[in-house]
Amino acid sequence: MEIIILSHLCTFLFSFAICKTYRQLVRKVEDVLSKPYGYLSSLWVASRASANVKMLKAVHVELLDRQVVEKYDTDTWQRQAYESFGTILCARDRTFPCIYGTKGYKANQLDFLFLESTNLSDMDVAKVAAKGIVEYHKGASTRGRNTSLVIMTPPPIVERSVDEYHKLFWSFLWRLRKLDPKPWPEHVPENTSDAHWCFNFDDTQAFIAVLTPAHQQRLSRYAPNMCMIYQPRYLFDVLFTSEKNRASATKTVRNLADKYDLIRHSPDISDYALTGSTESRQYFLLDENETAHCPYPSLEVE
Ligand SMILES: *[C@@H]1O[C@H](CO)[C@@H](O)[C@H](O)[C@H]1NC(C)=O
Ligand SMILES: *[C@@H]1O[C@H](CO)[C@@H](O)[C@H](O)[C@H]1NC(C)=O
Ligand SMILES: *[C@@H]1O[C@H](CO)[C@@H](O)[C@H](O)[C@H]1NC(C)=O
Ligand SMILES: *[C@@H]1O[C@H](CO)[C@@H](O)[C@H](O)[C@H]1NC(C)=O
Numbered sequence: 001m002e003i004i005i006l007s008h009l010c011t012f013l014f015s016f017a018i019c020k021t022y023r024q025l026v027r028k029v030e031d032v033l034s035k036p037y038g039y040l041s042s043l044w045v046a047s048r049a050s051a052n053v054k055m056l057k058a059v060h061v062e063l064l065d066r067q068v069v070e071k072y073d074t075d076t077w078q079r080q081a082y083e084s085f086g087t088i089l090c091a092r093d094r095t096f097p098c099i100y101g102t103k104g105y106k107a108n109q110l111d112f113l114f115l116e117s118t119n120l121s122d123m124d125v126a127k128v129a130a131k132g133i134v135e136y137h138k139g140a141s142t143r144g145r146n147t148s149l150v151i152m153t154p155p156p157i158v159e160r161s162v163d164e165y166h167k168l169f170w171s172f173l174w175r176l177r178k179l180d181p182k183p184w185p186e187h188v189p190e191n192t193s194d195a196h197w198c199f200n201f202d203d204t205q206a207f208i209a210v211l212t213p214a215h216q217q218r219l220s221r222y223a224p225n226m227c228m229i230y231q232p233r234y235l236f237d238v239l240f241t242s243e244k245n246r247a248s249a250t251k252t253v254r255n256l257a258d259k260y261d262l263i264r265h266s267p268d269i270s271d272y273a274l275t276g277s278t279e280s281r282q283y284f285l286l287d288e289n290e291t292a293h294c295p296y297p298s299l300e301v302e
Pocket of ligand 1: 100144
């Protein structure tokens with residue numbers, strides 16, 4: 001009797017399991033049929049990511065800290081770009097709006113990556129930056145709380161306007177996205193106008209501040225060599241633990257920017273994910289009282 005009950009129970013459990021798998025299968029098939037494009041494109045993005053892992057393995061980069069850069073000859077562009085950067089962060093008469101960046105610089109928590117060309121449209125240049133970011137992520141936890149990766153370009157060969165730098169910067173992020181070794185995370189919208197959008201690379205959310213030689217009024221965004229200060233967003237989460245904390249940090253940045261710059265702070269400087277704001281307008285601030293709109297509705301566009 002017991003054996004019969006047991007065997008019935010087994011049969012029941014077995015068919016239940018099959019049924020469940022079957023239902024899952026049906027759901028999956030329905031899913032694929034309802035949005036075949038979405039499904040195929042996610043497969044494609046995943047295969048591109050794994051191809052990128054292999055490709056980036058072959059790219060060589062060197063991340064340098066302050067002590068190493070300070071050994072460069074004073075007549076190299078790297079050393080000169082680094083010295084100018086230090087002057088911008090530690091100006092005697094003004095406080096650089098990102099006090100964490102200055103603190104990180106003074107405490108040798110910044111990593112520097114020197115690109116070989118100002119041509120950010122070149123895929124090989126983007127590959128070096130991509131590998132640099134991956135390497136930086138590996139070591140960032142040991143670099144202190146105010147760490148950033150400072151990506152610097154050689155002295156400009158041609159003069160570019162702020163708008164040209166803006167376009168160049170976004171096309172560079174678009175290229176980085178193509179080289180990403182990880183798929184775009186599901187919980188971050190791809191729509192660059194969305195309040196919850198932020199740049200992701202190597203499955204890490206990031207903030208980027210761009211400094212260019214063309215900025216003349218927003219001095220906190222000026223540098224003689226275009227440079228990009230890359231910060232993983234999880235660092236902010238450690239620094240700003242409450243809403244109040246974040247709001248006061250935004251206020252501090254705005255006040256310091258008002259003192260540092262020749263024009264008023266950009267209305268786009270805002271805390272992450274506030275309604276009506278988006279990070280895509282904060283990475284590159286224009287040199288006038290105007291919003292810089294990201295030219296890509298999504299970095300996934302071809
Ligand atoms: C980071 O910078 C802030 C602001 O200057 C400072 O208060 C803090 O001590 C720094 N943290 C570390 C770990 O250096
Ligand atoms: C920059 O790189 C792109 C892609 O390799 C190339 O087509 C373009 O001619 C380069 N521009 C300059 C100014 O070298
Ligand atoms: C992207 O987000 C913005 C802001 O939320 C919204 O107005 C726009 O319609 C969105 N675009 C798409 C294609 O969903
Ligand atoms: C900047 O532009 C905004 C919107 O166009 C305007 O409301 C504001 O008064 C301007 N600020 C300055 C300082 O020109």
